[in-house]
Amino acid sequence: MARFKKAGKKETPELNMGSMSDIIFMFLFFFMVITTMREATLKVKLTAPQATEIQKLEKKSLVANIYVGKPLSPNENTLPPGEVSVQLNDQTIKSEELVSDVRDFIGTEKESRDAQDRDKLTFSLKVDKDVQMRYVNTIKQELRKNNALKINYAASKKVEK
């Protein structure tokens, strides 16, 4: 009744890999759609504070980021007494140039947007939670002087117990 297969004669069948690459491509497109490219390499270490009442910013193209936190490497420029760096675009800024650099940053960010979008431009302050308010206050004052009034305190969602 039973027929025994002859061992050792059969080749392993080739697996069809085509559908696997389809699946991977689907993953790829999914990630491409939901994510955005990191614009700047972070040179400061920051943990955003947690908050419950946060809102999502609507248009990512209308957001300019200002990072404040501990420098990641000792070569970065810091503000006195040397524990906090402010990063605009791709580099940390020197303390004596803080005011002028922030002003230039606001100017260039505003100019790179269309005229009708300029008022909607939001400056997102991404500040480490341990930073003292004095640095934030200086930046806020500069923003105010330069008529960049829409700001955002970046925070991460706190899970409510």
Place this chain on the structure above:
Amino acid sequence: MAKRKTPGLNTGAMSDISFLLLTFFLLTSSINTEQGIPRKLPPPKNDDSKEVKVDINRRNVLNVLVNFRDEISVNGDVIMITELKDKAKEFFANPTNDPSLPEKQSKSIDGLGDFAVSKGVVSLTNDQGTSYNTYVMVQNELQRAVNELRDETALQYFGKKYNALDSSAQRAITTAIPMSISEAPPIDYSNTGAAK
């Protein structure tokens, strides 16, 4: 002619390539994390015109002060951060028309009719040495107080929560319960050799 079977293409390498692309995108991208507490700064003051001191009645101001040890005081009483929301809520709502809490002004608002709008303003003062974390927590609690009041009013008038309303109803609610925080210039008690 006999039909020839098409030879199977080896597509394993293709999935390798797409794996590489996938990992590249995973590493270089970040999921949208643009979220936070939005605020509006007051417009810059004109140097020409002298600053007009607005005489606000004492009962209309809630003085919130955060010192360099991250302690919070409201109108002179030291409180915990957890109490702040209820204090602010009571201050804005003034349900019993307490004479020590802010006055209300009746305004007619589209969609709500006459509504007693609170004249209360939270005056927030921080120290230069206050940690950013505490500052954001205070802002968050104040925002939460206002959001809860907005939700309650929205439920009362429209039967829905604030976020579920359409934009005109939302505008009516925001006029009825404004978010009024005024930030005083920071003080510097902890002058310990840092900037400025």
